[in-house]
Amino acid sequence: MEKRIINPWQWQDERSYVQAVEVTNVRGTLYVSGQAAVLPNGQSSTADMKTQLLQAIQNLEQVISEAGYEHRNIVRLTVYTTSTAELWPHFPILGEWIAKHGIKQALTFMEVKSLFETLTVELEATVVK
Numbered sequence: 629m630e631k632r633i634i635n636p637w638q639w640q641d642e643r644s645y646v647q648a649v650e651v652t653n654v655r656g657t658l659y660v661s662g663q664a665a666v667l668p669n670g671q672s673s674t675a676d677m678k679t680q681l682l683q684a685i686q687n688l689e690q691v692i693s694e695a696g697y698e699h700r701n702i703v704r705l706t707v708y709t710t711s712t713a714e715l716w717p718h719f720p721i722l723g724e725w726i727a728k729h730g731i732k733q734a735l736t737f738m739e740v741k742s743l744f745e746t747l748t749v750e751l752e753a754t755v756v757k
Contacts, residue, residue, distance in 0.1 A: 629654050629756055631703065633732050644723035645735035649703040656757040658697050662708065662750040663687040664743060672745040677714040678721070684751045685725055697755045699729040704754035705736075712739045715749055 634648035635641070665673035665683035673680050692699055707722070709715040726733070733753075743750055 629701070631701075631732070631756075643735075644726045645705075646732050647734070649732060649734050651703055651756050654756050656697075658692065658695050658753075658755040658757075660688065660691050660753040660755065662706075662752040663691060664747040664750040666747070672747050674746045677709075677711070677748050678718045680747065681715065681718050681721055681749050684749055685722065688751050688753060692753070692755055695755075697757060699755075700731055701757065702729075702731045702733045702753050702755050705731075705733045706752040707735070707737045708740050708743060708750040708752070709738075710740060710743055710748045712737075 630652045632650040632652075633646045634650065635646050637647070640647060663684050664687070665675065665680035666687065667673065667683075673683055675683070689699060692702075705726075707715075
């Protein structure tokens, strides 16, 4: 697999994403459903935004690892939240996780009216080999 990053500008570098990712010679593509703070027993978290973000990241990592893919090969990440204002102070957690794994991904960040049950943040990813 070969990746090419397209960044006509540099301002996005401080925001933990890239403008576009071209991927060629792919051996596999993993489309990961939105991962949120759902506990191993299937119960949706009622915790605060920071705790839910950390659980969502952990769940995303687990799915990617169990599928045999590498976190650094996430090429698209979509972040859904019920409150941008509540999530934004904790967004550096996601940025640090992205930097830790050397991820260079196209990113979409959006506020939605609601998520399933008591969930407040959800991460959806596309990963390649």
